[in-house]
Amino acid sequence: MVSTPPHSDAEDRQALLEHARAVLDQVCDPEIPVLTIRDIGILRDVAMDDDGTIEVVITPTYSGCPAMGMIAIEVELALAKAGIDAHRVSLRHSPPWTTDWISDDAREKLRAYGIAPPKKGSNSKRALFSDEVITCPKCGASDTEKISEFGSTACKALYRCRNCREPFDYFKCI
Incomplete structure (x- = not known):
């Protein structure tokens, strides 16, 4: 035993x-x-x-x-x-959450799910004011336009791809 x-x-x-x-x-x-x-x-x-x-x-x-x-x-x-x-x-509210805490694997999961992931470096002015090119998560084109500052939730903006014409959410940088 x-x-x-x-x-x-x-x-x-x-x-x-x-x-x-x-x-x-x-x-x-x-x-x-x-x-x-x-x-x-x-x-x-x-x-x-x-x-x-x-x-x-x-x-x-x-x-x-x-x-x-x-x-x-x-x-x-x-x-x-x-x-x-x-x-x-x-x-816990401090330190405040930032999109930089989203893992790289999660960014790919977002893209596969049809949501454009946020760029890294959320403290940049370009990221904060959506002054950058947002790539379509469906076809990969960079010719996109913002339709609304708010998408399906307040943390996402609504975009449309001019190439495939599909709307998609962009997870805003915070």
């Missing part, structure tokens, strides 16, 4: 924390379901308090983002379904 060595409390805590992180890596953004909250940079931290409570820190994409309530609920549901009952979700 082979016996397994006992786990230390520290090992058990680390395993629980890693399990919570793996669970949270599956929580999707409700407005862009091809992206997880980690992909988009909303998930800022997952830590464990001294009492074993998992703390999940999320940052809104902008202060009035209506999806944050739903994201907090989805985080709580995912943890509860995984058997992690001792948890809390904290909203």
Whole structure:
């Protein structure tokens, strides 16, 4: 008979924390379901308090983002379904979210989904004022025009490609 060595409390805590992180890596953004909250940079931290409570820190994409309530609920549901009952979700506004936090993989997922991803370097004047060429995510043409500063959500602008004539959202630089 082979016996397994006992786990230390520290090992058990680390395993629980890693399990919570793996669970949270599956929580999707409700407005862009091809992206997880980690992909988009909303998930800022997952830590464990001294009492074993998992703390999940999320940052809104902008202060009035209506999806944050739903994201907090989805985080709580995912943890509860995984058997992690001792948890809390904290909203952190500082530092403010920026499109630079969107992963490179997420930018490609956006493009494949039909949304033009934001350019990197959100602190540039060109990025902030949409003074740059936005490439069509459908056909790759750079001959595009802005139709409206606001698209399907406030964080996106509506564009149209002059080449394929298809409308598309552009995820604005913030």
